[in-house]
Amino acid sequence: MRYGQGVALVLAAGSLWSLMGLGLRQIEDASVWAILFWRSLGMVPVLWLFIHVTSDGRPIAAIRSVGIAGAVGGFGLVFAFAGAIYAIQTTTIANAVFLFTASPFVAAIFGWILLGERVKPWTWAAIGLAVFGMYLMVREGLAMGALAGNIAALLSAVGFGAFSVALRWGKVKQMLPVSMLGGVFSAGVAAGVLAAQGAPIVVSGWDIGISMSIGALIVALGMVMYTLGSRVIPAAELTLLSLIEVLLAPMWVFVVLGETASPATFVGGGVLLAAVALNAVMGARSQMAEGVANRARPVNE
Numbered sequence: 001m002r003y004g005q006g007v008a009l010v011l012a013a014g015s016l017w018s019l020m021g022l023g024l025r026q027i028e029d030a031s032v033w034a035i036l037f038w039r040s041l042g043m044v045p046v047l048w049l050f051i052h053v054t055s056d057g058r059p060i061a062a063i064r065s066v067g068i069a070g071a072v073g074g075f076g077l078v079f080a081f082a083g084a085i086y087a088i089q090t091t092t093i094a095n096a097v098f099l100f101t102a103s104p105f106v107a108a109i110f111g112w113i114l115l116g117e118r119v120k121p122w123t124w125a126a127i128g129l130a131v132f133g134m135y136l137m138v139r140e141g142l143a144m145g146a147l148a149g150n151i152a153a154l155l156s157a158v159g160f161g162a163f164s165v166a167l168r169w170g171k172v173k174q175m176l177p178v179s180m181l182g183g184v185f186s187a188g189v190a191a192g193v194l195a196a197q198g199a200p201i202v203v204s205g206w207d208i209g210i211s212m213s214i215g216a217l218i219v220a221l222g223m224v225m226y227t228l229g230s231r232v233i234p235a236a237e238l239t240l241l242s243l244i245e246v247l248l249a250p251m252w253v254f255v256v257l258g259e260t261a262s263p264a265t266f267v268g269g270g271v272l273l274a275a276v277a278l279n280a281v282m283g284a285r286s287q288m289a290e291g292v293a294n295r296a297r298p299v300n301e
């Protein structure tokens with residue numbers, strides 16, 4: 001695959017994911033856990049099929065290869081998925097997706113604490129800037145009565161951060177088997193919560209259809225495209241390219257539903273996006289500098 005094809009796939013994945021909020025806005029009555037259950041049921045078969053094809057017909061072996069780290073990452077995705085659904089249902093799409101972008105910083109802090117990974121100075125600066133941006137949005141959410149949605153969005157970012165750190169801890173190179181485990185675990189947890197609440201798993205046909213379509217066409221298909229594209233794109237550039245989701249998501253709900261957000265949300269979100277962009281750009285420059293240094297080093301070193 002060429003670099004340009006990888007960029008196109010990652011941008012297509014981000015554009016697909018940006019439709020998530022618009023899709024969830026079409027849900028009529030289903031609860032967070034019912035949506036999570038049916039969305040997971042739509043997502044898992046698509047990922048299973050792709051893993052089956054790419055593993056030469058040995059999907060079980062591919063899933064087992066991720067080990068305990070993959071299982072931990074899969075459980076992290078349960079928090080990520082559930083938090084994202086609740087946040088989108090209880091706060092504005094703009095607020096939710098802006099706060100989701102905090103996940104790289106959560107991963108950096110988790111990696112520093114749990115794995116002893118060094119955090120670069122510019123990342124600490126970006127984290128400080130991101131915290132300020134999040135403060136602006138969460139403060140606004142408190143005033144608007146949307147604090148629970150903001151907390152859920154941050155919990156989703158924590159879940160994605162845990163997912164990323166688990167992959168690094170276990171040196172797991174295959175993201176899709178872990179994502180599929182996340183879908184399986186999410187369906188199981190959602191079913192358990194619904195049973196404990198005495199709530200029905202079977203909801204209206206409309207809500208089931210929307211939830212499963214989101215899982216299969218938006219979440220899973222986007223993951224497949226993102227995974228394929230990421231093979232030829234450095235991690236820092238991936239972060240920048242994936243911001244297309246954050247930029248498009250508020251636009252879809254504004255154009256289709258007329259939903260907008262407060263000025264504080266866009267100011268805080270802009271600060272948070274600037275922090276993400278700063279960290280990604282500095283990371284890309286560091287990778288380039290290391291590449292130049294390695295090429296200049298004598299062969300016998």
